[in-house]
Amino acid sequence: MNITKEPNTRQPTIQQDIFQVVALIPYGKVATYGQVAALAGYPRHARLVGYALNRILAPDSDLPWHRVINAQGRLSLHKLDIHAEELQRFKLEQEGVVFAEGRVNLKTFQWQP
DNA sequence: AGAGTGACATATT
DNA sequence: CAATATGCCACTC
Numbered sequence: 001m002n003i004t005k006e007p008n009t010r011q012p013t014i015q016q017d018i019f020q021v022v023a024l025i026p027y028g029k030v031a032t033y034g035q036v037a038a039l040a041g042y043p044r045h046a047r048l049v050g051y052a053l054n055r056i057l058a059p060d061s062d063l064p065w066h067r068v069i070n071a072q073g074r075l076s077l078h079k080l081d082i083h084a085e086e087l088q089r090f091k092l093e094q095e096g097v098v099f100a101e102g103r104v105n106l107k108t109f110q111w112q113p
Numbered sequence: 114a115g116a117g118t119g120a121c122a123t124a125t126t
Numbered sequence: 127c128a129a130t131a132t133g134c135c136a137c138t139c
Binding site: 014048055 | 133135136
Binding site: 032033034037044045046047048049050051052053054057065068069070071072075076077078079080081084085088 | 118119120121122123
C-alpha cells in the first residue's frame, strides 16, 4: 500500500474540544456556554458550543450535555425541543440542582474550576 | 465559494 | 422584564 502521508491530519475540531470540556463538568454542577467555550480554548464562541453540542446530542452519549445552560441560568433547548428542556431540567434536579423561578442560581451551582 | 445559520453573550434602551 | 443591536466564527448548504 502506498501510504505517503497520514490521513489523520485533522486537528482537533471545536466539537472535540467542547466534548472534552463538557465531560469534565462535575455531577451536580452546571456550566454556561461561554464558560465551556472559554475552557475549551475558544473565548467568544459560545454559539459554537451550542452548535457543537447539537451535533453530539445523542441518547447514548456520555456527555452530560444537560449540565450546559445559558448565562442566565436558564435552559436554551426550548428552541429545538421543548420536551428536551423538561428532560434536561429533570436530570439536573435529580443531581441536586435546584430551579428557582424557572432558573438555576448560577452563584450556587455554576462549576468553578 | 459565498451566504446563511446558530442550545449564546453582553450591552443598551 | 422584553426587545434590540452587535460581536463572534465554525459549520452547512
